[in-house]
Amino acid sequence: MTIQRPGRADAPEAVRVADRYWLLESIGEGGAAEVYRAWDQRLERVVAIKILRPQLVADRDARQRFANEAKAAAAFAHPNTVPVYDYGDAPDGSLYIAMQLIAGPTLKDVLVAHGRLAPRIAISIARQICAALSVAHGKGLIHRDVKPQNVLLDPDGVVRLTDFGIVKALSDSTSITAAGTGFGTAAYLSPEQASGQPVGPASDVYSLGIVLYEMLAGRPPFTGDNTATVAYQQVWEAPQALAVTTPHVSGELDALVMQALAKRPAGRPRSAVAFADALAATDVASGASQAETAAAMAALVGRTASTWSGAPAVARTGQSAAAQTRPTVMADELPAAERTARYAQPAPPPADEQAARYAQPAPPPA
Numbered sequence: 507m508t509i510q511r512p513g514r515a516d517a518p519e520a521v522r523v524a525d526r527y528w529l530l531e532s533i534g535e536g537g538a539a540e541v542y543r544a545w546d547q548r549l550e551r552v553v554a555i556k557i558l559r560p561q562l563v564a565d566r567d568a569r570q571r572f573a574n575e576a577k578a579a580a581a582f583a584h585p586n587t588v589p590v591y592d593y594g595d596a597p598d599g600s601l602y603i604a605m606q607l608i609a610g611p612t613l614k615d616v617l618v619a620h621g622r623l624a625p626r627i628a629i630s631i632a633r634q635i636c637a638a639l640s641v642a643h644g645k646g647l648i649h650r651d652v653k654p655q656n657v658l659l660d661p662d663g664v665v666r667l668t669d670f671g672i673v674k675a676l677s678d679s680t681s682i683t684a685a686g687t688g689f690g691t692a693a694y695l696s697p698e699q700a701s702g703q704p705v706g707p708a709s710d711v712y713s714l715g716i717v718l719y720e721m722l723a724g725r726p727p728f729t730g731d732n733t734a735t736v737a738y739q740q741v742w743e744a745p746q747a748l749a750v751t752t753p754h755v756s757g758e759l760d761a762l763v764m765q766a767l768a769k770r771p772a773g774r775p776r777s778a779v780a781f782a783d784a785l786a787a788t789d790v791a792s793g794a795s796q797a798e799t800a801a802a803m804a805a806l807v808g809r810t811a812s813t814w815s816g817a818p819a820v821a822r823t824g825q826s827a828a829a830q831t832r833p834t835v836m837a838d839e840l841p842a843a844e845r846t847a848r849y850a851q852p853a854p855p856p857a858d859e860q861a862a863r864y865a866q867p868a869p870p871p872a
Contacts, residue, residue, distance in 0.1 A: 524596055527555050538568060558601040576603045578670035581645050586638035588668045611810045613657035619810045622724035625755055629789045630799050632718045634665035636782035643707040643778060652713035653694040663803030692736040693726045697769050700737040708771035711781055715766025723752050759788045
């Protein structure tokens with residue numbers, strides 16, 4: 507599809523998709539797709555349209571991932587996901603997904619703007635992500651890419667998990683990745699993803715644990731100059747305890763986050779539901795009501811908007827326009843196939859070095 511400069515629906519240069527959607531303005535893009543605010547002339551409403559990049563139209567794997575995203579998101583309706591309205595082929599063979607437009611920032615935008623979050627806010631966000639994951643897992647679907655860029659916040663503080671493009675069915679023995687079943691973003695990969703092992707619901711729990719750690723500490727537990735370094739840390743290195751640098755985090759919450767980041771899947775909370783229940787138990791000590799927490803979240807989203815580009819956040823591949831101009835943890839975002847190949851299981855360190863690493867947390871950053 508040749509995308510011309512977007513404009514008003516009544517402007518001569520405006521582009522129409524599938525004889526129904528007028529593209530109004532570009533609001534996000536990534537390696538695989540571009541996202542536009544669009545006008546649905548049939549139902550007379552504003553929507554978000556995600557369009558597979560022209561250079562990927564002939565790529566069978568890219569088309570399959572795009573179709574997976576639409577089908578997975580449409581497989582269940584849940585308040586903590588983004589509703590998909592339509593999916594189809596344009597006359598020129600390109601693919602599009604029409605979905606609800608979310609007029610709020612990503613969690614990544616919020617973290618860039620504000621750094622670490624209050625525990626009650628972080629817990630509320632994590633619990634809502636758990637709610638979306640529990641439904642997906644109940645359908646036999648594993649997200650495999652839980653990260654702040656894929657979490658959207660409504661103006662009223664409702665959390666939406668999006669970007670199901672690399673979702674995997676538990677019953678599916680095949681893989682559309684170039685090597686193994688990895689996929690995802692290195693800073694949020696589970697050890698089994700980083701080492702090319704089979705994934706399950708516990709893999710999403712681990713990735714959510716990373717996100718929760720980042721919300722509480724203001725940074726993810728594992729960082730590095732390249733994907734291979736971070737993937738190695740996910741497999742072999744213990745995260746630094748939150749209590750070392752974040753005294754506002756209770757011992758109970760710290761222990762729960764560390765449990766979610768267990769290297770072995772069996773050591774983590776047994777399900778997203780169990781993780782949510784444990785988070786709720788640790789939140790009781792805050793004394794804040796659910797309404798107070800929701801109001802605080804809405805205020806946080808409002809404050810983020812003042813430092814944010816203002817473009818609506820939507821289900822998308824890649825970062826928001828605001829996040830694209832800010833520094834990110836990972837410096838080398840590679841094509842998916844190349845990333846997966848680089849995640850081949852690294853050789854373990856010597857036994858005595860392993861013991862030392864697990865016996866004490868890594869020193870705090872300078």
